[in-house]
Amino acid sequence: MARISKSAAKERIEALSAELNRHNYEYYVLSSPVITDFEFDLKMQELQALEAMYPELALPDSPTQHVGSDLAAPKQEEKRGFEQVTHKYPMLSLGNTYSREEMLAFCNKIEAENGEKLEYSCELKFDGVAICLTYVGGELKQAVTRGDGVKGDNVLENVLTIKSIPRHLKPGNWPREFEIRGEIFMPYAAFETLNKEKEEIGEQPFANPRNAASGSLKLQSSAQVAERGLDCVLYHMLGEELPFSTHSEAIAAASAWGLPTSELSQVRKGAADVVDYIDCWDSRRKALPYATDGVVIKVNDLQLQKRLGFTAKSPRWATAYKFKPEQALTRLNSIDYQVGRTGAITPVANLEPVPLSGTIVKRASLHNKDQMDLLDVRIGDWVYVEKGGEIIPKITGVELSKRPDDAVRPDFPTLCPDCGTPLVRDEDQARHYCPNRTGCPTQTKAAFVHFTSRDAMDILAGDATIDQLYNLNLIRRLSDLYRLTKEQLMQLDGWQERSCDNFLGSLEKSKTVPYARVLYALGIRHIGKTTAKLLAKHFPDIEALEHASAQQLSEIEDIGDIVAASVADYFADPDNLKLIEELKAAGLQFAGGAAQKVSDLLAGKSIVVSGVFSISREEMKSLIEANGGSATGSVSGKTSYLLAGDKPGDAKVKKANSLGIEIIDEQQFYSMIGR
Ligand code: IVH
Secondary structure, rough: OOOOHHHHHHHHHHHHHHHHHHHHHHHHOOOOOOOOHHHHHHHHHHHHHHHHHHHHHHOOOOOOOOOOOOOOHHHHHHHHEEEEEEEEOOOOOOOOOOOOHHHHHHHHHHHHOOOOOOEEEEEEEEEEEEEEEEEEEEEEEEEEOOOOOOOOEEOOHHHOOOOOOOOOOOOOOOOOOEEEEEEOOOHHHHHHHHHHHHHHOOOOOOOOHHHHHHHHOOOOOHHHOOOOOEEEEEEEEEEEOOOOOEHHHHHHHHOOOOOOOOOEEEEEEEHHHHHHHHHHHHHEEEEOOEEEEEEEEEEEEEHHHHHHHEEOOEOOEEEEEOOOOOEEEEEEEEEEEEOOOEEEEEEEEEEEEEEEEEEEEEEEEEHHHHHHHHHOOOEEEEEEEOOOOOOEEEEEEEOHHOOOOOOOOOOOOEEEEOOOOOOOOOOOOOEOOOOOOOOHHHHHHHHHHHHHOOOOOOOOOOOOHHHHHHOOOOOOHHHHHHOOOOHHOOOOOOOHHHHHHHHHHHHHHHHHHHHHHHHHHOOOOOOOOOHHHHHHHHEHHHHHHOOOOHHHHHHOOOOOHHHHHHHHHHOOOOHHHHHHHHHHHHHHEHHHOOOOOOOOOOOOOOEEEEEEEEOOHHHHHHHHHHHEEEOOOOOOOOOOEEEEEEEOOHHHHHHHHHOOOOEEHHHHHHHOOEE
């Protein structure tokens, strides 16, 4: 880097530090970064170079000296309530490079000081969220996020829902207590399913699998986490006097104890072999079912690792080679404004076709109006397109040096391109919406697609059938489906007697679909399958739910304020109440969600459940209800017992003690219900 004046460096260091700290917050806490990892790394490199030039100017909270923190801001913490735990060994980050020469230099430097052709463990760099698991006596006791590197959030209950992570280790020579760290990630398939469902219930999809994994891990409801399809790979064991001399031996042992490790790691000898591993995975990784963003190289010998030690932020015995996201430069010809299933407007760029990572890209997302303004993009501009972990390519920048004189600033629409209704802006999600939920053709058709889908009413109608029924004016309200006749269906392209009978048969069968699924099928914003089940459990029939206030709804554990408001809004609309009456008249199930009663042993008892049990918390709550009690979310004067499992919430225990509420354990609870 060219030398710059001290005053210019001071200004730049302050600006970069503030900017990088903000990006860290957006990445780790909000799970919603606004710049690419590559752009972040470039800014970090610039700051490192400036701090090396003028060490005295480095700020005390410089992002070069501490890892980004995923600890929630206090306001969000209230709702999430994870216990914070101090890491036994600080949880550091890794140095990184985008250059093969620097990778060679990393190995050469260590080899110059410690002997030639050392062994390195070469591993993929999984793009997820770091996690630290603690096993004591072969049992998973703690699962803590990286946090700020010193302390993190204990997300044990959520981690226990991940199928690949065992609660108990297989028999083996495991140390009584050890830590094993790794990455929790969301495979592409699960990511696509989740985003589809998010779109269907009116929530903004996650931009990439990493954000989805990090957002999911910190959900309040473990039942919801369980449905997210998270996976895990573990890659670093720590403990006092581990009986291994190499890293690869430790990981092989972990695998034998039943822990998930990567089969794609390899021990390579010498720098050239390391670079060969990088070359091999640079292209092969694209065929993997999960996102990776580089390769991690670790000195294999644990003694040598110890000798090399750490800098303030990362180990000296390991580094990451990061793959540069592939970019292409092409012209932006026009912008379409698409209406999504829930009325969200997405600007989509039409590009001059350009090859990128094996496909020809013609369209790319511009996300929302804020992003368009941030990029200051104009029609006619040359733009950079990238395919990151994301499925849909996105525009990441504008090449201003190539801006033509006649480039035109785009006008974000004020009216819905589909139905002409004035758009509204959703401040929370920085998106524009068409509020005409029942009259906008795209949204109406989407409501039918959702209603008929397999997890909802399971009616044999695909997108094309819905389109035709809509265009023939045969369906406008969901209840219209139950009025369709064979004669009307025979008008559909290619439909014969048999297809009509099958369709009508599936309509008839849908009348037996349980209440919880009917609730999900209604397409109430923010109500996914799990929330619908929860609502059906708490409100045994739709009348009870119709009369619940937002306040009452939000008192249910795992129902947040946004969901509560959305449900209350839905039932405040007389047209929705009318629709429900019509569907009831058609014979759909609107009652029957409560657990089967087995006894009245807990009648009148209000029980708060906290901590980890031998069964899931959801099952525990069902047991309470099946025995006549009610399971509530927070400890109050009305609470009869706090049922505490392993590691119950601190705040709940304190509150129960201060109110003199009896705290019972799992065994005591079972004796109460005669189990
Ligand atoms: S080893 C002391 N191995 O990448 C550092 N990290 O950008 C131990 N990561 O913080 C980390 N795959 O969250 C290691 N095979 C792998 C990895 C890996 C992904 C993550 C990890 C780390 C981050 C650094």
